[in-house]
Amino acid sequence: xxxxxxxxxxxxxxxxxxxxxxxxxxxxxxxxxxxxxxxxxxxxxxxxxxxxxxxxxxxxxxxxxxxxxxxxxxxxxxxxxxxxxxxxxxxxxxxxxxxxxxxxxxxxxxxxxxxx
Amino acid sequence: xxxxxxxxxxxxxxxxxxxxxxxxxxxxxxxxxxxxxxxxxxxxxxxxxxxxxxxxxxxxxxxxxxxxxxxxxxxxxxxxxxxxxxxxxxxxxxxxxxxxxxxxxxxxxxx
Numbered sequence: 001x002x003x004x005x006x007x008x009x010x011x012x013x014x015x016x017x018x019x020x021x022x023x024x025x026x027x028x029x030x031x032x033x034x035x036x037x038x039x040x041x042x043x044x045x046x047x048x049x050x051x052x053x054x055x056x057x058x059x060x061x062x063x064x065x066x067x068x069x070x071x072x073x074x075x076x077x078x079x080x081x082x083x084x085x086x087x088x089x090x091x092x093x094x095x096x097x098x099x100x101x102x103x104x105x106x107x108x109x110x111x112x113x114x115x116x
Numbered sequence: 117x118x119x120x121x122x123x124x125x126x127x128x129x130x131x132x133x134x135x136x137x138x139x140x141x142x143x144x145x146x147x148x149x150x151x152x153x154x155x156x157x158x159x160x161x162x163x164x165x166x167x168x169x170x171x172x173x174x175x176x177x178x179x180x181x182x183x184x185x186x187x188x189x190x191x192x193x194x195x196x197x198x199x200x201x202x203x204x205x206x207x208x209x210x211x212x213x214x215x216x217x218x219x220x221x222x223x224x225x226x227x
Contacts, residue, residue: 004158033214043159043204043217056212091158103166104149105215107158 006092006108018080021111023092030097034077037089082115122218137221138189139205147208148181148188154201195225
């Protein structure tokens with residue numbers, strides 16, 4: 001398996017522009033998570049899905065952020081409009097449900113977002 | 117989510133030394149996990165712990181799930197330069213499925 005695939009690896013955009021981050025989870029995994037990593041706040045959970053359904057989006061900073069999972073093999077995180085304070089590394093991770101095998105997330109390599 | 121207190125924040129050691137780091141929480145967790153992150157990559161799972169008191173090894177790494185379910189530690193024996201990275205603890209609370217992460221321990225190993 002190729003693991004969790006994220007694209008793009010790097011994104012530089014101007015303030016006010018729309019940004020879309022993409023994620024392909026591991027085939028057969030039940031859960032998909034979006035995390036944001038910064039030096040100040042560490043790894044923060046933004047939202048997670050179970051079987052393509054959003055379960056908890058309480059970590060989404062504000063209405064500028066939205067996430068979708070139209071099918072089991074694809075998810076997007078969109079920021080519109082982007083602001084400099086959104087600059088961070090965004091990680092996607094997926095996992096099996098408890099009892100279906102080894103627990104623990106598999107992370108993608110992340111998207112480093114810079115908003116100027 | 118519940119913030120985990122991870123210490124130390126950083127460690128600078130010589131090759132061959134043993135390393136110990138720990139994580140505490142004010143809340144009970146069902147599962148404790150330890151991850152390692154290298155520059156430019158996502159965290160990679162090292163060890164998962166599922167029961168209070170559980171002691172698990174993975175090569176030179178050993179981790180334990182505290183009996184109070186509010187803490188965990190990770191030991192690395194005979195460190196080598198490739199152990200360099202940031203180590204994160206993570207816990208799954210009783211409610212919800214998502215993991216809460218510590219702020220990480222940055223490990224530097226000199227030859």
